[in-house]
Amino acid sequence: MDGKELVDYVDTPETLSLRAELESINAALAGAEVRLGGMRMAAPFLVRKFRATRKEGPHVFKRHGRLYGGFWQSLPRLQRHLLTLGGEPVADLDFSSMFVRLAFIRQGVVPPSGDLYRVPGLEAHRAEVKELTVSLFFRRAGAEATRLPKGMAGRLPNGWTMTRFKEAVGALHPALIPLFDTDVGFDLMFMESRLLVAVLLVLSERGIVALPMHDGIMVKQSARLEAMAVMGETSVRHLGCTLPVVEKSIKLPQA
Numbered sequence: 001m002d003g004k005e006l007v008d009y010v011d012t013p014e015t016l017s018l019r020a021e022l023e024s025i026n027a028a029l030a031g032a033e034v035r036l037g038g039m040r041m042a043a044p045f046l047v048r049k050f051r052a053t054r055k056e057g058p059h060v061f062k063r064h065g066r067l068y069g070g071f072w073q074s075l076p077r078l079q080r081h082l083l084t085l086g087g088e089p090v091a092d093l094d095f096s097s098m099f100v101r102l103a104f105i106r107q108g109v110v111p112p113s114g115d116l117y118r119v120p121g122l123e124a125h126r127a128e129v130k131e132l133t134v135s136l137f138f139r140r141a142g143a144e145a146t147r148l149p150k151g152m153a154g155r156l157p158n159g160w161t162m163t164r165f166k167e168a169v170g171a172l173h174p175a176l177i178p179l180f181d182t183d184v185g186f187d188l189m190f191m192e193s194r195l196l197v198a199v200l201l202v203l204s205e206r207g208i209v210a211l212p213m214h215d216g217i218m219v220k221q222s223a224r225l226e227a228m229a230v231m232g233e234t235s236v237r238h239l240g241c242t243l244p245v246v247e248k249s250i251k252l253p254q255a
Helices: 013-030 077-082 098-106 126-135 162-172 174-179 185-205 221-239
Strands: 034-036 047-050 064-068 083-085 088-095 216-220 245-248
Touching: 013 047, 013 185, 047 185, 064 185, 077 083, 077 088, 083 216, 088 098, 088 221, 098 126, 098 174, 098 185, 126 162, 162 174, 185 216, 185 221, 216 221, 221 245
Parallel strands: none
Antiparallel strands: 034 083, 047 064, 083 088, 088 216, 088 245
């Protein structure tokens, strides 16, 4: 299990509530008509994974918490056009720059607008900026990031080192510097998962089936505007500010 170990725990009112939320989400998915390339897919069974800080209890369920188990989560982007919900093509809705925005909120700072992964000098390398920025929030105690991950140097322009990257991100987002080289990432993942679960529950109550990603959802096209409104409203309710939502284009394979 890649060094991970399942840990038993004692049920509490909190775990019972968490389980009830997931049962409600799975029940909504069980009745959904989800097809891939015209073939109806079996009902998924989502699980929520938390990270324990110690093997023995009592355990706290406030780290990680992301949902897993949906086949669409690992579906290549070029195959998403094959997905349908209730006979309709899907809309891919995403909380924009979500992880960095959650880091700002954790620091008590209202996140700036725009693309927060747009680092001067690396405008054409958004995927690399996102990957490196997120990695700064998943460091073991005392393990400062001083060199680029293996293979990353060849993906960046000449002259970019990890030190230069951290300085550039720090200059762009000074409020986040105290979070660099920490393991706060698992706390941010919990914030993210808590918001996503809340969105799924609201949509389920409205009869809208949503396929969860980690920082967004897919819904049928006719429900996209209502779903985007729910995502924004739920972020205000849970985080105190509106997280911007964008509809990502679903790419078709090149002829």
